[in-house]
Amino acid sequence: MMATLAHDLDVWRVHLTRSKDRQAAIHFQVLQYRQKRLTAAKELAKKFMSEFIELHVFEDSQTNFRQVEEMVKKVAQLEQLPTLENVTCLVVLNWGAPCVFPAEHQRIQAALAGGIVNQRSNVGLYIAPSYCRTRGTGHKQEKACQETLAGNNLNLDEPFVLPYKGKNDERERRTAKQNKTIIVFH
Numbered sequence: 001m002m003a004t005l006a007h008d009l010d011v012w013r014v015h016l017t018r019s020k021d022r023q024a025a026i027h028f029q030v031l032q033y034r035q036k037r038l039t040a041a042k043e044l045a046k047k048f049m050s051e052f053i054e055l056h057v058f059e060d061s062q063t064n065f066r067q068v069e070e071m072v073k074k075v076a077q078l079e080q081l082p083t084l085e086n087v088t089c090l091v092v093l094n095w096g097a098p099c100v101f102p103a104e105h106q107r108i109q110a111a112l113a114g115g116i117v118n119q120r121s122n123v124g125l126y127i128a129p130s131y132c133r134t135r136g137t138g139h140k141q142e143k144a145c146q147e148t149l150a151g152n153n154l155n156l157d158e159p160f161v162l163p164y165k166g167k168n169d170e171r172e173r174r175t176a177k178q179n180k181t182i183i184v185f186h
Helices: 002-052 061-078 103-117 138-150
Strands: 090-094 123-127 154-163 177-185
Touching: 061 103, 090 103, 103 123, 103 138, 103 154, 138 154
Parallel strands: 090 123
Antiparallel strands: 123 177, 154 177
8 A cells, every 4th residue: 555655656746747847848948939039020120220221320410411411312312213302301300308408409400300391392290398307397398499490490380289098107297198290391
């Protein structure tokens, strides 16, 4: 009787060990599969970024404008377009929190946006300030941003609102929308 009980306990231990080994093997295979998918996704992203996306850091508006013109000419040549009129640039000014970058950078961005949008059939998108450090001064920041853009001969008469589905946190006091403006030639 004791021998049978000892044998049963040994069989049970072997079963537990094998099932743990099997679970570990399955878990390891799942991890390997995820790693392969991640590696393949990274390679595809790198390929896409190298072929289709160019990132440029601009120092001053005159040099920047020349670089943008060179990029437009390059796109026109690659796409075999007859004229530069067939290339449209979209300028996005994300000034949702203008307190995070210097006013000089904002002026350079506005000058560059004015130079690009005021040519051909280009269009821009201006995201209005929705956050400021000092309470109650959001309207002042928005006015200053709009004056900067208007000073660069940009038309700000096409506002729209981007509503959000909801708030992530109930303690959030800001509205669940963000003001935006399409900027076009004056």
